[in-house]
Every structure is written in structure tokens, then in C-alpha cells.
Amino acid sequence: MTALDSLKVQVMKKAWAEPAFKSQLLAEPKKAIKEAFGDEIPEDVELRVVEESKYVFYLTLPPKPEDVADDRSNRNFVW
Amino acid sequence: MNLTEAYAKEIEAVFAEAAEEIGRFPAPFDEKGQALLEAANPLRANAGTNLITFLLPFWLKESASADEGLCKDLAVGNVFAMLQFFLLDDVMDEGDRLGRAKVTEALVLGQWLQDSFQRYYGRRFGTEAPLWPYYREYLAAWATAVSREGASPADPRDPSGLAGKSALVKLCAAGMLSMAGREDRLPVLEEALDLVLATLQLSDDWADWREDLADENRNAFLTLAREKLAWPEGQPLDERAVKRAVYQADAVGELAGIVRTYGERLRELEGVPGVLLIFCDKIYEGLRRDAEEAEETVVRLALGGGLSYILSKKEK
Structure with missing residues (x-):
């Protein structure tokens, strides 16, 4: 699991266990994460939190790769 | 197989001889030519270069039953041609941005490199x-x-x-x-x-x-x-x-x-x-x-x- 994945798991566990943290996370996600875990989400990122239930789920559509990815070439021979 | 490492000895020898020849160009083309050569040397870090141009003679040595001396002369000649074409490409692609002084410098250095290419190939042919x-x-x-x-x-x-x-x-x-x-x-x-x-x-x-x-x-x-x-x-x-x-x-x-x-x-x-x-x-x-x-x-x-x-x- 990456460091990021384990942060996500910690956030979710804390939100499940502590209603006060969950409320803060839903209202001000970046602040809640910073105060609880010390991790800073970059300023240019806006974070929103949604809660699934037993019968309501979210399928999040990520941004298109062409909008967020940089391609890098492994080229090793040049002119 | 890392081709640069496998042929490091040949590359070293070819570039050393090319540097010596370029060192005989009249100033300031001796220095400018050597800088251009250095930038193309794959043994130097961050050099973008074209291995095939100066290694091909060595790669063909066996098929052409050639001796090392011939391979080296043609490889050195190829280096001069390669550099000359780099300069020509720059002028063709960026001539208007480079300005008259840089274009003149590139074309004159190119002529010296062309002359060296002709001399090296001329020794053999x-x-x-x-x-x-x-x-x-x-x-x-x-x-x-x-x-x-x-x-x-x-x-x-x-x-x-x-x-x-x-x-x-x-x-x-x-x-x-x-x-x-x-x-x-x-x-x-x-x-x-x-x-x-x-x-x-x-x-x-x-x-x-x-x-x-x-x-x-x-x-x-x-x-x-x-x-x-x-x-x-x-x-x-x-x-x-x-x-x-x-x-x-x-x-x-x-x-x-x-x-x-x-x-x-x-x-x-x-x-x-x-x-x-x-x-x-x-x-x-x-x-x-x-x-x-x-x-x-x-x-x-x-x-x-x-x-x-x-x-x-x-x-x-």
C-alpha cells in the first residue's frame, strides 16, 4: 500500500470511529486532514468529501488523463 | 548491451582525433567547433548524440572486411559531416531567430567541417x-x-x-x-x-x-x-x-x-x-x-x- 493509500485508510477509519471528525471532514476536508494527520493537501487542490451508505454508492469519474498527465519519453538515442 | 559502453574505446579515439583536427581551424572556429564536438560526445554526461553516424564504420568492419584504420578515418569524417549538418539544421530551422552573426558563424564553421570531412574521406577514396x-x-x-x-x-x-x-x-x-x-x-x-x-x-x-x-x-x-x-x-x-x-x-x-x-x-x-x-x-x-x-x-x-x-x- 502506498503512503497515500494508507493515509486514505486512516482518514476513513477515523471518520467511521469519530462522528466529530467525520462532520469536520465533510465540512472542511483539507483542514480536518491537516489537523488530524499533519498532511497538507496542496493549495491549488479543492477537496470534496461524500459519504456512501448501505445502498448509495459513488462512482467517481477522474479527470481525463490528457488534462492531468505529463508524458515522458524513455528515448535514449537521439540525433 | 549498452552500445556507448561497448564502443567507448572507439568513441574516445574518434572524438580525440576530431578534436585535434578541429583545433587546427582558424580562431574562433577552433574553439566553437570543439564546443560543438564536446556537446555531441556520448561519453560526456547529458550529450545528446547520434551513435550510428560515427559507429557505423566499426559495425560494418566485418561485413566489409575492413581494417581498423579505415573504420576510424571514416568515423572521424562522419563526425565532421554530422556536426556540419547539425549547424545546417539549426540555420534552416532557426535562422531568422538566430540573427546574422550567429548564422554567419554557423555557416563558416560548417564550411570548415565540410572541408575536414572531404579530407578524411579523400585520404581513402x-x-x-x-x-x-x-x-x-x-x-x-x-x-x-x-x-x-x-x-x-x-x-x-x-x-x-x-x-x-x-x-x-x-x-x-x-x-x-x-x-x-x-x-x-x-x-x-x-x-x-x-x-x-x-x-x-x-x-x-x-x-x-x-x-x-x-x-x-x-x-x-x-x-x-x-x-x-x-x-x-x-x-x-x-x-x-x-x-x-x-x-x-x-x-x-x-x-x-x-x-x-x-x-x-x-x-x-x-x-x-x-x-x-x-x-x-x-x-x-x-x-x-x-x-x-x-x-x-x-x-x-x-x-x-x-x-x-x-x-x-x-x-x-
Whole structure:
């Protein structure tokens, strides 16, 4: 699991266990994460939190790769 | 096999001799020439260079039953020609931006390099040698290729078209085979070299597509991107569209596939030095890795979501 994945798991566990943290996370996600875990989400990122239930789920559509990815070439021979 | 390491001794010797010759140019062309040479030396860190130009004579040594001295002389001659064409390319591509002084400097240094190329090849091939008609033939191919560049879209599936600008690389092959009385082998070797040079050009086009957006027709990878996107004719591509071709339409995978067909054709040809196959395979592997990385990015985004992706990029 990456460091990021384990942060996500910690956030979710804390939100499940502590209603006060969950409320803060839903209202001000970046602040809640910073105060609880010390991790800073970059300023240019806006974070929103949604809660699934037993019968309501979210399928999040990520941004298109062409909008967020940089391609890098492994080229090793040049002119 | 790391080709630069495997041929380090030859590269060292060739560049040392070229440096000595350039050191005899009148000032300031001695220093400027040596700086240009240094920047092209693959043994120096961060040097972007063209191994095939100065290693090809060594790669053909066995097939042409040549001695080390001949290989070295032609390799050194090729270095001068390579540098001269670098300068010419710069002037052709950026002449208006460079300004008169820089253009003059480039063209004058180019003349000195051309003179050195002629002297080195001239030591081995007299005025009546069969080499020189081949020189004119390859020069004509280069001239046609550069004059027509951009007139119509570069075709990624046309190896001789892609290799046109580098036709003069084949000169040492013509020379070595004619000297060995094996000119009969030249057509096969020319086809092999076209496939290798075409492979290099495609790799170059993939790496440089952003710079070529202003002049799409010059870049065969952009032709492929248009094809994969079914992009309307007459409408210029933009960066986002090309990235979409990369991430959503497997444009790099397609490019790797074309390069693989060139490698397959190369393997069908008889008597092609093994190192040429290795050279092409390495380029193919690089393209495959790029295609796989693009797919991994897509999967990561789809599975992990945007937040994980953005944060993982910032961590790097």
C-alpha cells in the first residue's frame, strides 16, 4: 500500500470511529486532514468529501488523463 | 548491451582525433567547433548524440572486411559531416531567430567541417573512386527530403521517406563495400540502414512532438496521432489532442508496432550486422515502455481517482 493509500485508510477509519471528525471532514476536508494527520493537501487542490451508505454508492469519474498527465519519453538515442 | 559502453574505446579515439583536427581551424572556429564536438560526445554526461553516424564504420568492419584504420578515418569524417549538418539544421530551422552573426558563424564553421570531412574521406577514396557517385546520390536524397519537408504529412510507415534526411549516413557503407569489392551487397545494406534510420526518426518524432506542433507535417508521430483521433483534415492539432491520442488511443503503442515491423523486416535481410538489430530493438523497447507507462497512468487514474494521482505526482 502506498503512503497515500494508507493515509486514505486512516482518514476513513477515523471518520467511521469519530462522528466529530467525520462532520469536520465533510465540512472542511483539507483542514480536518491537516489537523488530524499533519498532511497538507496542496493549495491549488479543492477537496470534496461524500459519504456512501448501505445502498448509495459513488462512482467517481477522474479527470481525463490528457488534462492531468505529463508524458515522458524513455528515448535514449537521439540525433 | 549498452552500445556507448561497448564502443567507448572507439568513441574516445574518434572524438580525440576530431578534436585535434578541429583545433587546427582558424580562431574562433577552433574553439566553437570543439564546443560543438564536446556537446555531441556520448561519453560526456547529458550529450545528446547520434551513435550510428560515427559507429557505423566499426559495425560494418566485418561485413566489409575492413581494417581498423579505415573504420576510424571514416568515423572521424562522419563526425565532421554530422556536426556540419547539425549547424545546417539549426540555420534552416532557426535562422531568422538566430540573427546574422550567429548564422554567419554557423555557416563558416560548417564550411570548415565540410572541408575536414572531404579530407578524411579523400585520404581513402580518390577522385575517381566509385564512392563519389554514391555521395551525390545520397546528397540528392537529403536535398529532396529537406526541401520537401513539411509539404505533406510525414508518413510513419514509409521507411525510405523517413530516412531521406539522413541518407548521407549510408555513405561509409557504400565506401567500405566498394573498397572490399562487395558493392553487390549494398542494396540490402541500404534497405537495412533505411529501416534503422527510419526507426531513429520515429523515436525522435515521438520525443519532439510538442516542438513540432507548429509545423505538424514534419512529424510522423503527429501524423499517427491525427490518424488515431480521426482528426478532421485542415484542423491543426493541439497539445491536449495529442495527449488524448497518447492516453486514450494508444498512439505510442501503434508507433512501437510500426517500429517492430521495421525490426522484423531487418531480421529478414541477409547479412545485416547484429548490432544494427540491437540498436533498433533498444529503440523499440523504449517505445514499448512509454506505451505501457501511458496505460499505467490511465489505470492509476481510473482506479485511484484524481486526488491520488495529483498527490503522487507532487510527491515525485
